[in-house]
Amino acid sequence: xxxxxxxxxxxxxxxxxxxxxxxxxxxxxxxxxxxxxxxxxxxxxxxxxxxxxxxxxxxxxxxxxxxxxxxxxxxxxxxxxxxxxxxxxxxxxxxxxxxxxxxxxxxxxxxxxxxxxxxxxxxxxxxxxxxxxxxxxxxxxxxxxxxxxxxxxxxxxxxxxxxxxxxxxxxxxxxxxxxxxxxxxxxxxxxxxxxxxxxxxxxxxxxxxxxxxxxxxxxxxxxxxxxxxx
Amino acid sequence: xxxxxxxxxxxxxxxxxxxxxxxxxxxxxxxxxxxxxxxxxxxxxxxxxxxxxxxxxxxxxxxxxxxxxxxxxxxxxxxxxxxxxxxxxxxxxxxxxxxxxxxxxxxxxxxxxxxxxxxxxxxx
Numbered sequence: 001x002x003x004x005x006x007x008x009x010x011x012x013x014x015x016x017x018x019x020x021x022x023x024x025x026x027x028x029x030x031x032x033x034x035x036x037x038x039x040x041x042x043x044x045x046x047x048x049x050x051x052x053x054x055x056x057x058x059x060x061x062x063x064x065x066x067x068x069x070x071x072x073x074x075x076x077x078x079x080x081x082x083x084x085x086x087x088x089x090x091x092x093x094x095x096x097x098x099x100x101x102x103x104x105x106x107x108x109x110x111x112x113x114x115x116x117x118x119x120x121x122x123x124x125x126x127x128x129x130x131x132x133x134x135x136x137x138x139x140x141x142x143x144x145x146x147x148x149x150x151x152x153x154x155x156x157x158x159x160x161x162x163x164x165x166x167x168x169x170x171x172x173x174x175x176x177x178x179x180x181x182x183x184x185x186x187x188x189x190x191x192x193x194x195x196x197x198x199x200x201x202x203x204x205x206x207x208x209x210x211x212x213x214x215x216x217x218x219x220x221x222x223x224x225x226x227x228x229x230x
Numbered sequence: 231x232x233x234x235x236x237x238x239x240x241x242x243x244x245x246x247x248x249x250x251x252x253x254x255x256x257x258x259x260x261x262x263x264x265x266x267x268x269x270x271x272x273x274x275x276x277x278x279x280x281x282x283x284x285x286x287x288x289x290x291x292x293x294x295x296x297x298x299x300x301x302x303x304x305x306x307x308x309x310x311x312x313x314x315x316x317x318x319x320x321x322x323x324x325x326x327x328x329x330x331x332x333x334x335x336x337x338x339x340x341x342x343x344x345x346x347x348x349x350x351x352x353x354x
Contacts, residue, residue: 019252019345019346019347019348020246020248020345020346020348021343021344021345022242022246022343022344022345022346023342023343024238024239024242024341024342024343024344025340025341025342025343026238026340026341027338027339027340027341028231028234028235028238028339028340028341029262029337029338029339141263142263144263145262145263145337167315167317167319170319170320170321171261171263171320174320174322174333200319203310203319203321203323204310204319204320204321204322205321205322205330206321206322206323206330207322207330
């Protein structure tokens, strides 16, 4: 994260001649939100629709993007930003399907922020794309704190993460437009009631659409695409 | 996050040629993912050896606020208190009309004000 910008509002008062009370009103998180807004404006200018993909490590975010790219590559010119701590393995996976993929390695940070995404946006030719997937670092906590400037947000949760992932992380699901419940083929083996997971999502966020998928075979991905209005 | 808070305060202190920092007042929304215990701990560690060392840290917390698009309700969250969930689960369902609400407050991480100790005779 870059240092937030401080806006000095006013010097309030001086105490006993030597202690000065300075009203800062500097919101550290607001700095990221402002950058996110800038990213959003830039994307809009070039008519690029950006979609965040968030979810835990191993939930199937990259597989979902791969399957969506496969299905949409004829209709849209697609790019993907792929946030990871270090490797570029996943970016290569996405590239195979004909999308431009830019790895964003965060080093140690557990989430992408609007500044990193802004930098990546300057690295691609926005005139050449219509659709951008931004895959966050695998994490259900911090990404909820840092909007990146995208239009829609997907949260992927897989049945192998157990029955309580949704209710344990209500705030990231509140930010989601589409929730994908992945690895449906393993639900029986895991003893997971998919309907219950769906209900949990709807309880927390009645606005979100829910799609149940198997991102290895591609089953259900069509519903995700429809929910995104693509 | 705490290091950004400390950086910002130090920058402000330098701007005013302060010789010390007496107090730092923060406002942290309950919908952020900041642990107050961790903020206090890292604040102590990060300010060691700086002019912020031994400054008092005050943290005011702020509840989450939601606003309903249909009935205009503005206030605290609705909680789904089904025993099945073990905990009251926050929901975006409006407590008044059952419509859906948007989060409008509780995501602050604000350095509200700082009290600087200035060199005597400093003109301000």
